[in-house]
Amino acid sequence: MDYNLALDKAIQKLHDEGRYRTFIDIEREKGAFPKAQWNRPDGGKQDITVWCGNDYLGMGQHPVVLAAMHEALEAVGAGSGGTRNISGTTAYHRRLEAEIADLHQKEAALVFSSAYNANDATLSTLRVLFPGLIIYSDSLNHASMIEGIKRNAGPKRIFRHNDVAHLRELIAADDPAAPKLIAFESVYSMDGDFGPIKEICDIAEEFGALTYIDEVHAVGMYGPRGAGVAERDGLMHRIDIFNGTLAKAYGVFGGYIAASARMVDAVRSYAPGFIFSTSLPPAIAAGAQASIAFLKTAEGQKLRDAQQMHAKVLKMRLKALGMPIIDHGSHIVPVVIGDPVHTKAVSDMLLSDYGVYVQPINFPTVPRGTERLRFTPSPVHDLKQIDGLVHAMDLLWARCALNRAEASA
Numbered sequence: 001m002d003y004n005l006a007l008d009k010a011i012q013k014l015h016d017e018g019r020y021r022t023f024i025d026i027e028r029e030k031g032a033f034p035k036a037q038w039n040r041p042d043g044g045k046q047d048i049t050v051w052c053g054n055d056y057l058g059m060g061q062h063p064v065v066l067a068a069m070h071e072a073l074e075a076v077g078a079g080s081g082g083t084r085n086i087s088g089t090t091a092y093h094r095r096l097e098a099e100i101a102d103l104h105q106k107e108a109a110l111v112f113s114s115a116y117n118a119n120d121a122t123l124s125t126l127r128v129l130f131p132g133l134i135i136y137s138d139s140l141n142h143a144s145m146i147e148g149i150k151r152n153a154g155p156k157r158i159f160r161h162n163d164v165a166h167l168r169e170l171i172a173a174d175d176p177a178a179p180k181l182i183a184f185e186s187v188y189s190m191d192g193d194f195g196p197i198k199e200i201c202d203i204a205e206e207f208g209a210l211t212y213i214d215e216v217h218a219v220g221m222y223g224p225r226g227a228g229v230a231e232r233d234g235l236m237h238r239i240d241i242f243n244g245t246l247a248k249a250y251g252v253f254g255g256y257i258a259a260s261a262r263m264v265d266a267v268r269s270y271a272p273g274f275i276f277s278t279s280l281p282p283a284i285a286a287g288a289q290a291s292i293a294f295l296k297t298a299e300g301q302k303l304r305d306a307q308q309m310h311a312k313v314l315k316m317r318l319k320a321l322g323m324p325i326i327d328h329g330s331h332i333v334p335v336v337i338g339d340p341v342h343t344k345a346v347s348d349m350l351l352s353d354y355g356v357y358v359q360p361i362n363f364p365t366v367p368r369g370t371e372r373l374r375f376t377p378s379p380v381h382d383l384k385q386i387d388g389l390v391h392a393m394d395l396l397w398a399r400c401a402l403n404r405a406e407a408s409a
């Protein structure tokens with residue numbers, strides 16, 4: 001085989017479809033996020049504002065988090081030096097897991113190197129733990145859940161996004177004695193819509209299924225202690241397994257599950273993705289724990305309130321300009337452009353002409369024809385920066401409309 005030719009063809013296909021991914025090289029300024037510097041391809045530097053980060057609350061630079069990380073780094077050094085089983089379990093890991101278990105009001109928690117790994121490793125292992133397990137999966141579930149569900153081949157049913165009637169129809173048609181699990185998300189990150197948690201829990205109860213929720217885009221940001229949408233809605237006790245990340249609203253790195261002690265013990269003991277991987281560096285565990293603890297407090301609530309307020313203001317102002325935004329009342333602000341080439345062009349112009357950094361979102365992350373810009377206002381974006389963004393979008397929209405008019409004349 002001509003390996004190089006095969007690689008060239010694969011990459012060319014992405015170019016042809018306008019969805020070749022270009023990484024933007026940025027340097028965040030400590031204490032000044034969302035301000036950053038863009039290291040331009042021409043070697044120059046440009047001041048920009050990051051509008052598409054998932055450091056949703058600015059915790060990645062919060063003094064409480066940085067202090068905990070510095071302290072741990074000085075105390076025990078850089079890496080953990082092993083898997084959890086072979087010298088890689090420390091007081092920092094234990095404290096972090098206790099903090100997470102308390103957050104979700106579960107008996108135990110288990111930390112992984114990412115929420116991707118946590119989803120993949122847990123869901124695939126549940127098939128081993130419960131032979132014949134049927135997994136019911138929302139059609140818009142994240143790639144990490146899909147991978148976990150596919151591994152260790154077993155029955156799966158995909159229900160239409162957030163369609164509980166469809167879920168019910170599928171589950172009712174299966175053997176009542178078969179073990180079952182419903183996997184879904186609380187906030188779907190590309191549209192910013194919410195999963196119907198209560199209705200799904202009702203169906204799970206009726207048909208004896210376990211519930212598995214990914215709260216990656218909700219933890220830290222919803223609920224009085226930041227445990228997510230299930231906490232906000234008083235439904236935490238109805239969820240069997242929580243999945244969350246430490247890398248988005250908590251601003252650090254890593255992922256986890258929280259569940260009964262028995263469930264966590266079994267996953268800990270059987271999941272290759274957990275067993276055979278080096279544990280998180282202690283400083284990371286310390287920073288994540290400090291972040292979760294902080295966001296449980298009234299100070300954390302202030303950040304949540306400010307984030308919601310900024311998201312509302314941005315949506316209101318973009319709507320007022322007639323922009324096609326999706327609004328489900330969450331913290332995510334998607335503006336649908338509907339074409340990969342246009343989306344990339346708008347994103348490029350926003351960056352180079354206005355210092356607004358928002359990455360284009362293309363297929364397969366979103367369906368073709370719904371390519372978009374996805375803005376994530378945070379408590380550390382101020383009203384002046386929101387103003388600057390709205391102004392830039394306004395000017396750019398007018399420029400694009402003018403270009404289209406000229407092209408069709």
Ligand SMILES: Cc1ncc(COP(=O)(O)O)c(C=O)c1O
Binds near residue numbers: 116119142214255
């Ligand atoms: C819904 C969902 N689950 C899981 C993940 C993976 O999280 P992590 O970045 O911690 O691997 C993501 C990442 O964006 C996500 O959007």
